[in-house]
Amino acid sequence: MSKQNSESKKIEDKWIKKWREEKIFEPSPSSKKKFYLTVAFPYPSGAMHVGHGRTYTVPDVIARFKRMQGYNVLFPMAWHVTGSPVLGIAKRIEKKDEKTIKLYRDLYKVPSDVMGRFTDPKEIVRHFSSEYKSDMTNLGFSIDWSREFLTITPQYQRFILWQYRKLRSLGLVNKGQHPVRFCPSCDNPVGDHDLLQGEAATINEFTIIKFRFGDLILPAATLRPETVFGVTNMWVNPDVEYVKAKVNGEIWVVSRQAVEKLRFQNKDVSEAGTIKGSEIKGDCVCLFDKREVPILPAKFVNPDYATGVVMSVPAHAPYDYVALKEVSDLEVIPIIDVSGYGDVPARDVVERMNIKSQTDKKLEDATEEIYRAEHSKGVMKKGIEGYGGMRVSDARKKVIDELAENGDLFYESSEAIMCRCGTKGVIKILNDQWFLRYSDEKWKEKVRECMGNMQIVPPEMRQNFEYFIGWLDDWACTRKIGLGTRLPWDDKWLIEPLSDSTIYMAFYTISRHIKEIDPQKLDDDFFEYVFLGKGDKKSAAKSSAITVKKLDEIRAEFLYWYPMDFRLSAKDLVGNHLCFMMFHHSAVFPKDKWPKGIIVFGIGLLEGNKMSSSKGNVVLLSDAMENYGSDAVRLFLMSNAEPWQDFDWRDNLVKSTWKKLKQFSDFVEGAGGTKDMPLRDIDIWLSNRMQNAILKTTDALEKFQTRKALQHAFFEMLNDVSWYTRRCKPNGSVLGEFTKNWVLLMAPFTPFACEELWEKAGGKMVSVAGYPVFDEKKSNPGIDAAEDLVKGMVSDINSILEVTRAKPNKIHLYLAEGWKRELFSQIKEGKNIGEIMKNPLLKRYGNEVAKIVQKTRPEEIHAVQSLGDEQKTLSGASEFLEKEFACSFVIHTTADYDPAGKARHAVPARPAIYIE
């Protein structure tokens, strides 16, 4: 393959150069209709693999298609380099972490001298953004690189500052508190991908219910505060040494581990001695309902979980039930009715699961079961004052509300978490965190309106968006570490990377103009005028040190391209980025600048398995291009699945695509045929097939169905030309017209091959040629039926030969007689048997007519050719049929010779066959 590929590489380079020289992908505002699409920019922390390749090929195909349709198309690209992942990568490379080094050196093929610089995170994104750019260029993307920027480009950062001041002035950013998973060593919140362990951990919110024990407070942390009415006693672990901790003026008794946790959760904690668990005994008073209960020892109490002191609700908590039975004969206090269980649900479950000891692991399942059942179906018992008859979930809220004044919350991770740096993670409440107020109902309403007017592809994704818009809560939009832009009014914070990339599509429209402007001079006046038309343009121009004319030109360019027609992204960004984009557009811009459409992609598989860079389960785009050439890679990625479906990179399929592409090129290039040939039916058929392909391909591409488009534009055409050349001697002028259209049809998918073929055929540049338009005059759907007759004959004869295993000497075809055609026409019109029998011609064949009518449904009949036409079609094809079956054919319009009595089986479009 390699020699051919070096040939195709040459062709690719030639066209990349031509496109660049002629600047055909660098559009400016004009009188033409515009089409503006963007795709989520990449975070270049590694090499591009074929999954990324698909993400960016889809918009390129659409861009190319629209461009050929005559639109002025803008398809820009930039680099998202803000955030913290590269910091971790740089650190790990510095620490010579083997896995990381292996990934970057062996998989991503980073040269060792470059690796040396990777201890600086900026070097990583710099290196890979340039790799990305080169891959994108080589894959033939029609990107306007004149608008390229990084999210840390100073001009872009000025744009972010403007945006955040704007949002704040609109009251959409404020300070708040929020519990997060946190790494004390990194001093930063940790997300799933930052964790070595505990990715599935969620933050549980416990309610603290206090019990007075002398001067001390026993703070029981519970997920089920409504069960406070059923408390019979307290549990402390006799083997644990507890800490007396001063918390907000009270002295709490908690485990040592809990002290640390409380500190991270904003409690002012100081230690005031210790006390042994075994020393904590006697009675205590619940501060919620003032009941007095005893304190009892229990080994199941885990000092590492929550506060280390536990309130006991034996009727509804299996752990408590089992422990209580072991040490005391206190009566349980049932407080919740739940169908399917008796008065004491915990006892039911414990007995059913045959749990004997408080250290039995099955207690976890038992607890889970009870929790779920009572939460969903439980009702508070009648006798509980103020709560009787309430649903458990409502009672829980009410208890929390009643506690509110001196209520405390305690956060605990549902499982242990470990930061990538190796430190045990904690739950921390961030105090002065800044939030984007996505919970704001008025804002959500605007977003819903925005989405209501948008085209969502695929349509079923709309429900997902609706769900996410409702679900989104305030979003912490600032971080302590990472690359990024500082919050303009509080510079100890950086703007979080998803939050700095919500309306950057607007920035593309003007980025090429402001590259030369001193970033310090890009102030809010500038952006207010350019994007919103607000303020005094003279002073805005002056402060930015540009002319008013230039400022107006910039504003005009924004107005020309905006709103954006389509935003494309993989489906993992639906719940955040794509929603954020709608939130921020609806907040900052007037309605007529809100985005008009979203296309969501599926993910990529490799030989049926999920692609994963970290596991090395990827094919690098550069390798794929080297093996198969850019066009074949594009063609495969676009034909394997529709954009929103998951695609599967399978090497043998890619190879087969590569072969088919070569067939296409070879066929088009070698298409000659005889000139000045009279037009035969089969020629009309081929022309019609092309018109059909044009119609269907265009229709599919309008809906972004690249796979379906290629089915028509490529695979069907391949089969059609193969049939055509098998079927007849090619007609030169018909073939010429056909290949010309075919190249145009394919140009968005395989631009390099098509440019080359186009040029060889005397064209200039196919990327800017017109896309074929369906021509009704050249279309002739009826001809398909005629050709299907021939195909049907071949197939029927083959199946007879298959069964009989005979070698034919002579094949007789009997056409259906005139009366059968008349009958079919009438059935097709929907006439019933009574009406049909009124026809004297048909009445003569009454019995047969009845049989046929009974088993023939109108829907099955497409076109009924006349006897003459059918005869003409078959005799026109007889030369071909004789060649195919290497025997002679006789076509009968009457059963003059019919030794086997086959002729009577003939129906229209299905002649009877007799093989000798």
Place this chain on the structure above:
RNA sequence: GCGGGGGUGCCCGAGUCGGUCAAAGGGGCACGGUUGAGGGCCGUGUGGCGCAGGCCUACGCGAGUUCGAACCUCGUCCCCCGCACCA
């Protein structure tokens, strides 16, 4: 748990306002042709049965509506994805 999407032939995957569906297309496999018994290319076949284009069985499972269901209704089982402070 909540939300979304699915279960089609050896595999991937079209097809769902019911009928032209034994079910497109591709892959794999088999046979035949070309040929240097390879590769490539071309043709044919690939649920079962059948020495005539047919018949039977089939679209997760069960039931229903209908002259007729892969497609509609109900029930049931199973699978995949997302659920946040972050790319």
